Amino acid sequence: MPSSETRFCLRINGDSHAVACNPSTPLLFVLRNELGLMGTRQGCTTGHCGACMIQQDGTAIQSCGLSVNSAIGELTTIEGLGSPSQLHPLQQRFFDDQAAQCGYCINGILMSIDSVIRKFQSPNMMQIKKTLKQHLCRCGSHTRILGAIRKVLNSDKN
Secondary structure: OOOEEEEEEEEEOEEEEEEEEEEOEEEHHHHHHHHOOOOOOOOEEEEEEEEOEEEEEOOOEHHOOOOOOOOOOOEEOOOHHHHOOOOOOOHHHHHHHOOOOOOOOHHHHHHHHHHHHHHHHOOOHHHHHEEEEEEEEOOHHHHHHHHHHHHHHHHOOO
């Protein structure tokens, strides 16, 4: 019986990765289970929570709703946003301001906010809040999250 697996070459965080899987496999599962990129969180797996957000060519997308055969272009996960020794400015500000409580949703939020900053350079708070509507955070960190984002946006102006 022929295998239903297909080989794919994915470009993730600047590196090429070869994987073999069913073409309809959600990218989220490939990132976590095949490539060990555990920073992309598995939440609802239905596209409602935003925990699995990554970037595809700089645009934030939910990896649970993207099949591996549609994962073209440059993919960036939270591991590619910054590194432990050189945090991305958003990561550093969220860390400094303790903008997360449990932290489960934060990786997806960071990927979305970075994407909207790239798109608009200096997004207004309405654009930021619209972006954050894609994310469920049940900890009550919203004020700190918005405060950290404001500080990053204001530091970019200086």
